[in-house]
Amino acid sequence: MGKRKKSSRKPQGPRKREPLETSFTCLFCHHDKSVSVRLDRKEGIAQLFCKVCDQRYQSKVNHLTEPIDIYSEWIDAADAAEKEAVSGRRPSATSSRPAPPASLGSDNE
Numbered sequence: 001m002g003k004r005k006k007s008s009r010k011p012q013g014p015r016k017r018e019p020l021e022t023s024f025t026c027l028f029c030h031h032d033k034s035v036s037v038r039l040d041r042k043e044g045i046a047q048l049f050c051k052v053c054d055q056r057y058q059s060k061v062n063h064l065t066e067p068i069d070i071y072s073e074w075i076d077a078a079d080a081a082e083k084e085a086v087s088g089r090r091p092s093a094t095s096s097r098p099a100p101p102a103s104l105g106s107d108n109e
Helices: 065-090
Strands: 034-042 043-050 056-060
Touching: 034 065, 043 065, 056 065
Parallel strands: none
Antiparallel strands: 034 043, 043 056
């Protein structure tokens, strides 16, 4: 019995991890890479703002929070605000004429 042959490949080093995005597309003005996120871990606050339309969002952060997390929170908050605004509206009348009064008894006998 002989020894196993060594592999001809050399061991590869660790893969380089690509950094996550820090600039995103704005929900309101739809400009690419116009939204920037600043994380202040010492204060525990993240600020998101659009350079074009000046939309702003602020959130609390912890040691695991990344800029993409703040952007996702902003999307969720914008969707929730839109749903609240839609549900808060009163339904508009379909006709400008007043509704006929309801009769108590039947007149057609």
